[in-house]
Amino acid sequence: MNDFHSRHRSLFDPAVLETKRVLLVGAGSVGSALAMLLVRSGVEHVTIFDPDVVSASNLCRTVYVAADVGAPKVHVLAKHLRAIRESVDIDARDESLVDVDDDALSAEIERSDLVVATTDHPPTQARLGALSYHRKPAVFAGVYAEGVGGEVLWTRPDETPCYACVLGAVRGANAPPRGKTDYGVATGQLAAEPALGVDILAVTVRATKIGLALLLAPHDARFAEFVDPTRSVLLVGNRAGWIWREPFETVWARAVRKDDCVCHLAPGASTADLDLDTGDEP
Numbered sequence: 001m002n003d004f005h006s007r008h009r010s011l012f013d014p015a016v017l018e019t020k021r022v023l024l025v026g027a028g029s030v031g032s033a034l035a036m037l038l039v040r041s042g043v044e045h046v047t048i049f050d051p052d053v054v055s056a057s058n059l060c061r062t063v064y065v066a067a068d069v070g071a072p073k074v075h076v077l078a079k080h081l082r083a084i085r086e087s088v089d090i091d092a093r094d095e096s097l098v099d100v101d102d103d104a105l106s107a108e109i110e111r112s113d114l115v116v117a118t119t120d121h122p123p124t125q126a127r128l129g130a131l132s133y134h135r136k137p138a139v140f141a142g143v144y145a146e147g148v149g150g151e152v153l154w155t156r157p158d159e160t161p162c163y164a165c166v167l168g169a170v171r172g173a174n175a176p177p178r179g180k181t182d183y184g185v186a187t188g189q190l191a192a193e194p195a196l197g198v199d200i201l202a203v204t205v206r207a208t209k210i211g212l213a214l215l216l217a218p219h220d221a222r223f224a225e226f227v228d229p230t231r232s233v234l235l236v237g238n239r240a241g242w243i244w245r246e247p248f249e250t251v252w253a254r255a256v257r258k259d260d261c262v263c264h265l266a267p268g269a270s271t272a273d274l275d276l277d278t279g280d281e282p
């Protein structure tokens with residue numbers, strides 16, 4: 001295993017990632033692939049929360065295989081991650097964050113270096129945004145209905161606007177919907193939307209790179225351009241439409257703090273208008 005990083009070493013210092021812990025919430029189509037990409041990149045400590053079991057409908061666009069059907073996602077994902085790298089430390093938590101109180105969740109965030117939120121439950125995404133904002137860097141990934149594109153939002157304590165401000169700006173700019181609320185399962189959960197696995201992966205790889213950059217940038221200036229706090233929204237287009245003039249166009253956008261928000265309370269916070277400014281409108 002000594003040559004695990006032989007094709008990485010000139011790109012970054014693998015020792016930086018070895019000591020980091022990532023808290024990943026959501027082990028579905030985005031989260032499962034993102035976990036494998038993180039581990040292949042050299043992240044060795046991952047805590048994963050997801051209450052679901054693998055279903056046959058997951059096989060077309062996740063890392064799960066037929067033999068995993070019926071098993072808790074976190075446990076089979078941990079098995080697949082250990083198959084990549086035996087020494088990896090996976091804390092697999094077969095539970096919903098709905099059942100984890102704020103004190104316990106805050107403690108999980110505190111012991112992590114990066115929070116990655118990839119759930120299909122907007123209230124959980126928002127809660128992770130609020131609890132992580134003053135504590136640790138965080139990445140939030142979401143795929144739009146039918147995989148037309150997706151959004152990767154990221155925050156860093158006190159440097160960027162928080163998740164609530166950014167999400168408000170994105171929705172205010174008429175972003176495509178993420179999907180319909182599924183009133184049959186849990187409060188506020190989104191129904192599983194049709195989307196090709198490749199379209200989901202296009203969003204996932206950008207979210208992974210931003211997550212890695214949040215871990216590496218403090219140690220390596222080559223990663224700073226991916227986490228410039230003046231633009232904390234990446235809008236990934238799989239088709240032309242909305243702000244994307246052509247298929248595969250990817251647009252960075254800037255969002256600013258709202259007056260009545262947790263991030264406004266941060267030292268050095270400033271207020272401005274709430275327009276989503278892509279800096280590149282046709």
Ligand SMILES: [Zn+2]
Pocket residue numbers: 161162163164165166257258261262263264
């Ligand atoms: Zn805010």
